[in-house]
Amino acid sequence: MVTVKVKSDxxxxxxxxxxxxxxxxxxxxxxxxxxxxxxxxxxxIDLSQVEFIDSSGLGALLGRYKIMQQKGGKISxxxxxxxxxxxxxxxxxxxxxxxxxxxxxxxxxxx
Amino acid sequence: MVNYKKNxxxxxxxxxxxxxxxxxxxxxxxxxxxxxxLNDLEEIKVAVSEAVSNAIIxxxxxxNSGIVVIEAKLNKEIxxxxxxxxxxxxxxxxxAMTPTFSTDPDRMGLGFVFMKSxxxxxxxxxxxxxxxxxxxxxxxxxxxxxxxxxx
Numbered sequence: 001m002v003t004v005k006v007k008s009d010x011x012x013x014x015x016x017x018x019x020x021x022x023x024x025x026x027x028x029x030x031x032x033x034x035x036x037x038x039x040x041x042x043x044x045i046d047l048s049q050v051e052f053i054d055s056s057g058l059g060a061l062l063g064r065y066k067i068m069q070q071k072g073g074k075i076s077x078x079x080x081x082x083x084x085x086x087x088x089x090x091x092x093x094x095x096x097x098x099x100x101x102x103x104x105x106x107x108x109x110x111x
Numbered sequence: 112m113v114n115y116k117k118n119x120x121x122x123x124x125x126x127x128x129x130x131x132x133x134x135x136x137x138x139x140x141x142x143x144x145x146x147x148x149l150n151d152l153e154e155i156k157v158a159v160s161e162a163v164s165n166a167i168i169x170x171x172x173x174x175n176s177g178i179v180v181i182e183a184k185l186n187k188e189i190x191x192x193x194x195x196x197x198x199x200x201x202x203x204x205x206x207a208m209t210p211t212f213s214t215d216p217d218r219m220g221l222g223f224v225f226m227k228s229x230x231x232x233x234x235x236x237x238x239x240x241x242x243x244x245x246x247x248x249x250x251x252x253x254x255x256x257x258x259x260x261x262x
Binding site for chain 2: 018021022023052056091
């Protein structure tokens with residue numbers, strides 16, 4: 001499941017469950033539609049409720065990174081669990097997409 | 112003393128994306144019979160997810176009418192998981208296993224990288240027009256958990 005919140009030019013997407021082939025498709029379709037309809041500058045992805053990720057999920061994240069790059073916007077991820085962190089680390093995706101702890105994102109939002 | 116029981120499971124399912132999770136649950140349930148660590152469990156689930164996703168996306172090219180077969184054998188020394196499809200097959204296995212190679216621009220080409228990283232042995236048998244069989248093996252140590260991966 002995927003939920004979205006829009007705050008001015010930021011889109012906050014929260015993903016729930018296992019980010020595999022099925023959820024990756026839902027995430028991709030939901031985000032791409034909103035990115036086409038709105039002038040989004042920041043795409044923030046909340047993975048705090050994601051228990052599992054595989055290369056389908058990683059591919060969906062990378063694809064959104066490419067779209068945001070083309071639009072001149074930014075993408076960031078926060079709230080990752082240790083099992084998800086390992087996969088993100090091994091894939092090298094954290095070298096191109098900034099990853100924050102949930103607390104850091106909270107501080108940023110409050111600042 | 113751990114009580115080892117040889118076990119074998121086999122499941123056939125439609126090539127639906129929803130069934131990738133089903134394959135993971137099957138393997139996780141089998142692994143629960145042995146003292147695998149949580150880390151081992153997570154890693155093997157990723158490897159299975161990659162192989163089954165490949166069968167659906169590449170083997171059957173996202174058609175839902177194909178059949179994916181998953182078999183798992185557990186004995187004292189090894190956990191062996193076989194994922195088989197009757198899809199289009201792989202023309203160049205070496206190229207398919209190359210990191211970051213993908214025929215789909217929205218994918219990272221990391222499926223085989225994860226399989227090779229998380230399992231002790233990965234074998235791919237494929238014939239164009241006939242299908243693909245992926246054999247994943249994980250060695251077990253005496254206490255039932257997985258052996259440390261070679262560095």
